Amino acid sequence: MEFLRETKEGTILLIYVHPKAKKNKIEGIDEWRGRLKVKIKAPPVEGKANKEVVKFFSKLLGTEVVILKGETSREKDLVVRGLSKEEVKKKLGF
Numbered sequence: 765m766e767f768l769r770e771t772k773e774g775t776i777l778l779i780y781v782h783p784k785a786k787k788n789k790i791e792g793i794d795e796w797r798g799r800l801k802v803k804i805k806a807p808p809v810e811g812k813a814n815k816e817v818v819k820f821f822s823k824l825l826g827t828e829v830v831i832l833k834g835e836t837s838r839e840k841d842l843v844v845r846g847l848s849k850e851e852v853k854k855k856l857g858f
Contacts, residue, residue: 766798768852774845775852777821777829781838783813788820790856799839800856811835817842825855 769776778799782791785803794801806816814831817840821829827846834840844852 767793767800768849770849771843773832774843775847775849776832777842777844777852779817779840779842781813781817781840783808783838788816793858797839814840825852 767778769778778797779802780794780797780799782801782803784807785805787803788805789803791801791803793799802817802820804813804816804820806812814835818829818831821842821844825844825847827844830843830845832841832843847855
């Protein structure tokens with residue numbers, strides 16, 4: 765699972781975002797990029813998609829999630845605080 769890495773700050777989750785989708789959902793793994801594919805309803809305007817990504821993963825994982833890298837990119841690195849790589853994997857259903 766290349767899209768998850770454990771660090772001192774927490775587990776790093778690598779995602780690839782498709783904004784303006786019909787609903788928020790995880791689509792699977794992008795093997796080529798080594799990232800989790802995520803569809804987000806919000807448009808990529810004024811940080812709306814970023815807020816939606818953080819809200820979606822915080823709710824899904826039940827913990828604090830912060831964007832570490834990729835504020836203006838579709839490829840984002842998120843920090844999941846307080847969960848191990850295994851716990852994140854289990855909550856995501858992998």
